[in-house]
Amino acid sequence: MTTVTSPLAGRAVGLAAVPDPVFAGAMVGPGTAIDPVREPTAAVAPVDGLVVSMHPHAFVVMDENGRGVLTHLGIDTVQLNGEGFELLVSKGDQVRRGQPVIKWNPAAVEAAGKSPISPIVALEAPAEALSAVAEAGDVPVGGALFTWN
Template identity: 85%
Template sequence: MTTVTSPLAGRAVGLANVPDPVFSGAMVGPGTAIDPVREPTEAVAPVDGLVVSMHPHAFVVVDADGHGVLTHLGIDTVQLNGEGFELLVGKGDEVKRGQPVIRWNPAAVEAAGKSPISPIVALEASAEALADVAESGEITPGGELFTWN
């Protein structure tokens, strides 16, 4: 079993409330989303593992059980071409849960006309594989988002 923790401080809102049909329809995979605090912050690793994908707006960490967890910082933020995002680790790096991965500013994302709501998704998983999914309430970095059986 893998416990996936929040990479961000903010409010859990659930995938259904993400303003993007690919995420809200769980087409990428099941999980939840965080509406982050509007201040410069660091997104941290949600699990211990290997960074297998790294972009300014998104990263995937695969844990020892082979579970891939996508953290996507905001919606349509790929269109910002990396502006306002600072990578703190690289693809191929080993990370520990809670380790800073990307520095960004959700308020700047919002000012650029994009939603800062950030999906955290269990890749290649079924909804039935997840338990205790946080879909509401305040959350801190490292707070439990869901378990993956």
Template identity: 75%
Template structure:
């Protein structure tokens, strides 16, 4: 079983509340989403593993069981061209849960007219394979979001 932890502090709102049909419809995969605290922060790795995809606005870490976890920092933030995001590691790096990945400012995302909501998605999973999915709670970076069986 893989425990997926929060990459940042905020309020867990669930995927259905994400203002993007690809995420809210769980087309990318099941999971949850966080409405982050609106202050400069660092998004951290939600699992131990290897960074297989890395962009200023999103990253994927694959754990030892082959479970890929996508963290997407805000909605439509790819349109910002990396502005306001600082990548702190490299694609291919091995990370431990809680290691810094991207420094960003959710308030700057809001100021740019984008949603700061952050989906955390279990790639290539089924909804039934996730247990104890958090919803409607405040989390700190590192708090458990869900377990993947």
């Protein structure tokens, strides 16, 4: 069992509320999304593990059970070409839950015309593998988002 915690402070909104059909349709996997507070912050690792994918706007941490958790900072933020994002770790690094991974500013993303809503996805998991999925309410950094059974 893997408990996935929030990489961001904000409001849980669920994947269906993500303004992107790939995430909203859970095509990359089930999970939830956070509408982050609008202040400069760092997205933190949602699980202990290995950083297996690293982009300015997104990262994947694979835990000891081989489960990859995607944190995608905002929607269509790849179009910002890394502007406004600062990588704090590298692909291949071991990270601990709660460790800062990427600095960014959700308000600046919004000002650039992109949605700052951030999906947190259990990659390639069947939907029934997740339980206790947070889809509403305020979530602190490190608050439980879902359990991957």
